[in-house]
Amino acid sequence: MIRRTPMQWKRYGTIAAVLVALSGGAYFFWLSSQSAGLPAGITGSNGRIEAERIDIAAKLPGRIAEVLVSEGQWISAGDLVATMDAVEIEAQLHQAQAAVAQAEQQKLQAEALLNQRLSEAEFARAEHARTERLAANGHATQEQLENRKTVLTTAEAGVAAARAGIDLADATIAAANASVERLQSVRNDADLVAPREGRVQYILAKAGEVVGAGGRVVTLTDLTDVYMTVFLPARDAGLLAIGSEARIVLDPIPDYVIPATVTFVASTAQFTPKSVETADERDQLMFRVKLTIPEDLLEEYQEQTKAGVAGVGYVRTDDTVPWPDTLSVKLPQ
Structure with a gap:
């Protein structure tokens, strides 16, 4: 192992500090050069x-049955992207649907039983009334009247029980339908669809x-929300207004100027010196700014739109300053 002396370590530390300072100075020199040749109020x-x-x-966890798209393919909202193995869920769904059919049959049986009990109660009521008339004229005994009363009470209880059976069947059907809806929702989740084009x-x-x-299967690029992120010093970012006009010039097509809008200015600095005490140090604070391309323009140039392309974004810190001819909007025909 090579041992370093304290003097050597100190020398290496000094060299590293110088390199960091040079790289920082080069960055700010490059940043200032971006605005060279631009009129005041544009950076x-x-x-x-x-x-x-x-x-x-x-x-939900599971095995992927099929992936139905390929990289680079354009898809619309609602398109089926992939499917998960749903054999077990489908079996449970069929079982729940059978339970619904069974509950509906039980309700039909309960309704038939209720009609039977109503007929029995009506007959018992008529017999009780006839026996009452006979007993009043002395042609029927009190015992016969009490027997008819018991039969009527039993028949009415049978009607109440039959009505409760229908209510129970309704509740069973509702529970079975809820199980079907839950399993159908799980089954639907097995079909992975695109939420947006x-x-x-x-x-x-x-x-x-x-x-x-939560396992990711496909990553989709939403080309209806395309933007460029730039970093501006505090003196420029502080003058920007949300909604201000902006321009974008891309490296592969430098002859064209794309219109954009300032849609976001960070509230906190992205690059901050260790201490901020002087005006120069405050100028070194860098804020993230988002320049968004209009959605209708993206739709028109849908096939040409790509993420990852480098370029330069321009903003106006003074809205009264006109854009120079070099930054007038110019799009491919």
Whole structure:
């Protein structure tokens, strides 16, 4: 092992500090050079085109049955992206549907029983009334009247029990239907669909693989929300207003100028010196700014839109300053 002397370690530390200072100075020199040649009130900074990504994931653990898309493919909202193995869930769903049919048959039986009990109660009521008239005229004994009363009471109790049987059948049907709805929801979750239109960026799992709950299967790039992120010093970021016009020039097509809008300015600095005591140090505070391309323009140039392309974003810190001719909107025909 090579041993370093304290003097050597000190020398290496000094060299590292100088390199850090030089790299920081080079960065700020580059940043200031971006605005060179621009009129006062307009500034620019390097950035990269970004798009929101949507991870299409499995809600429940299971085996992937089929992946129906390929990388780079354009898909619409609601398109089927992949399917999970749902044999077990489908069996449970069929069982629950059979339970619903069984409960409905039980209700039909309960309704038939109720009609029978109503007929019996009506007959018992008529017999009791006739026996009462006979007993009043001395043609029937008190014992016969009491027997008819008992039969009537029993018949009325049978009617009440039959009505309760129908209520029980209704509750059983409701419970069975709820089970069907729950299992149908689980079955629907086995079909992974695109929540929005966009382009397939990555396929993260293949057919036959087992994924856990929340396991990502496909990553979709939402090309309806495309923007460039730039970093501006505090003196410029503090003058920006949400909704202000912006311009984007991409490295592969420098002859074209794309319109954009300032949709976000960070409330806290991204790069902060160890201590902020002087005006120069405050100028070194860098804030993240988001320049969003209009959705209708993205739709028009859907096939040409790609994330990851580098370029320069320009903003106006003074809305009264007109854009120079070099930054006038110019789009491919």
